Amino acid sequence: MSENHLSENHQSDNHAPDNQLPESRAVDPRRFARRTRDVWVTAALVAGIVAIFLTSLALAPRSDAPEGEAFPGTDAVVTDTLSQGGVEPWFEPIFEPGSSEVESGLFALQAALGAGVLGYALGNLRGRRAEREQPHTVDR
Incomplete structure (x- = not known):
């Protein structure tokens, strides 16, 4: 094969000359910006979230609650307030976890399941939109 034939073949394979990137690999300045x-x-968002977290830890009230909770839940506060006012509960809990660790674990499990369902739904909707926006071609 001649050197001319190789260079023609090289250019016909849509390869760019050595000093340029092929169009598909070129950097679009707007996309880069x-x-x-x-x-x-x-x-900036991550730094803001960290700053909020650290500020809340620094300004957190010291534990005055009998069980050592700095942030008692609203359920506990409302239950105590209502029982002091003489109000009786209408229902009893169906299930009471044995400890606060089990309760936290169940809450985390519930949050994880909810996040999984939400992620699936959003991914499914995004896939549908991508499928709608894709031009349909007929294979022959």
Whole structure:
């Protein structure tokens, strides 16, 4: 094979010359700027969340509750307030966890299941939209 034939073959395979990137690999400045902006926005949001978390820990009230809870739940506060006012509960709980650790674990399990269902639903909706926006081609 001649060197000319190889260079023609090289160019006919849609390879770019050595000093240029192929069009599919070229960097779009607008896309790069948007990605850079997205990275900064994400970093700022994460920093804001961390700042809120640290501020709440620094300003947290000290534990005055008998059980050592700095943030008693609203259910416990309302139950205590109502029982002091002479109100009797209408129903008894169906299931009472043996300890606060079991209760926390059940709550975490409930949150994880809810997040899984929500993630599935959002992913399914996104897939449907992507399928609708994709041009349909007929294979022959």
